[in-house]
Structure formats: C-alpha cells, structure tokens
Amino acid sequence: MAITDEDSVTISYTGRLDDGTVFDTSDEDLAREVGLDQENPERDFKPLEVKLGSGRIIEGLSEELIGMTVGDEKTLTIPPEKAYGEYTDERIADYDRGDFEEMIGDRELAEGFNVETEDGLPGEVKEITPDEVVVDFNHELAGETLTFEIEVLDVE
Template sequence: MTIATGDSVTLEYTGRLDDETVFDTSRASVAEETGLADAQPDREYDPLTVEVGSKQVIAGMEEGLIGLEAGTTTTLSIPPEKAYGEQSEEHVQEYETETLRETLGGQTPEEGAVLETKDGQHGEVVHADAETVKVDFNPRLAGETLTFEIEILDVN
C-alpha cells in the first residue's frame, strides 16, 4: 500500500545533522551508540506512528513519506524551511536583568541556562550582564538541514 495523506504510518528513524551528529532516533541501539540514551535516560526508544497530513511531524517528513510503501528504507534530506525554519533575530528576546531575576524567584540568569516560559516555550540564555539578558527562543534545530534515515514498518 502506497502512503497517502490520512494514512497511519509506523516507522523507525534516525535524524542527523550535516556533520553526522545524531540528534534524535527511535532506535535504542543508535541511542546507546551515540550517547542519546545517557542524555535522556527515561525516554523509550520505540517506532513512531504518525497520521500523514496531521502535522505531527515536520512538513518535510510528511512530504517525504507520501508515495512510500511498507518495507521501504530511504533517506530524506529536509531543508530548514521544511523543518524548523531559519534562525531569526525576532526569536531573541531582551529582558532587564533585575526584572528577569524577580521572575525567576531571585535566580540570576547565566549564559547557557535554558528557561521555560509559562506557555512551555524553551529559550537559551545567550547573553547575561548586570543590565540585560538575551534569551534565544529559536527552535534548537532552526537553520539546520536535517537528514532522516527511515524504515517504513507499517501503513494503515
């Protein structure tokens, strides 16, 4: 059966950056080999099931699945505009250090710290001094071309 919009697809995947760094996988063996399992010890590494067209995965992945069949193994190269977009200065917010310190319950923000907003958005502190703090809310993989090795296990 050829995959079409609306189909439920179960697949194994490994996502890599241009420098071959593995940033995500569904395979426990790959997670162990690359150290991902150590970084996320509570995560289960199981096949992923998605409904094509429901925006459960990035656009480039959905588009790449259409037309494939169960049993197919392929590699998809997904440019930033079909993944997490380009890096944008619009997603870097500047705060007064004292105001942010109060919001954080008295903690002083430090470069490299990851903050979470009330709505669940994550941002990395990229600059902190006595007057201002800059927090980058760009997605971690923004600006990256992503390569996925995928194996289609089942199509319904």
C-alpha cells in the first residue's frame, strides 16, 4: 500500500548534515557510536511513528514519504526551506537583563541556557551583558541542508 498524506507511518532513519555529522537517528547502535545517546540520555532511539499531516515532521520528509511502501528505502536531501527554514537575524531577540532574570526565577542565567516563550517557541541564550540578554530563537538546524536515509517499516 502506497503512503498517502494522512497515513500513520513507521520509519527507521538517520539524519546527517552536509559534512556527514549525524544529528539524529532511530538506530540505537549508531546513536551510541556518535554520542547522541550521551547528549540525550533519556531518549529511546527507536523507529519513528508519525501521522502524516500532523505537523510532527518536517515538510520535506513528509512530502518524500508520499508514494513509498513498506520496505522501501530512500536517501533524500532536504533544503532548509523544506526543513527548519533559513537562519535569520529576525529570530534573535534582546531582553532587559533584570526583566529576563525575574522571568526565569531562581534558575542560573548562563550562555547556552534554554528558554521557551509562552507560545512554546524554544530559544537559546547567546549573549549576556550587564544590561541585556540576547536570545536566538532560530532552530538549531536552521539554514542546514539535511540528508536522511529512511526505510518504511509500517503503514496504516
């Protein structure tokens, strides 16, 4: 049965950057080999189960799955505009340091600190000065061309 745009699909996958760096995988052995298991100690590296059209996977991957069937394997390259978008300075925000520290409460402010807006948009503190805090709301993979090796394991 060929995958359509509202099917539930289970895939195994490995995602790489242009330089070959593995940024995500469903393969537990590979995750251990490249250190992803240590970066994400709570994570279970297993095949991805997703309903297409739910917005849980990037557009380019969702589009490429259409028409595939169980057992199909494919290597695909997804440009930034079909993945996490281009990196843009408009997604960098400056906050008054005092207001920001009040907002995060008793958590320690440091570069690399992860925050989330009330709307659920994740960001990372990039710079702290005596007067302001700079937060980057670009996705960590923004601007990246992504290569995925996928195999369709199940379609419902």
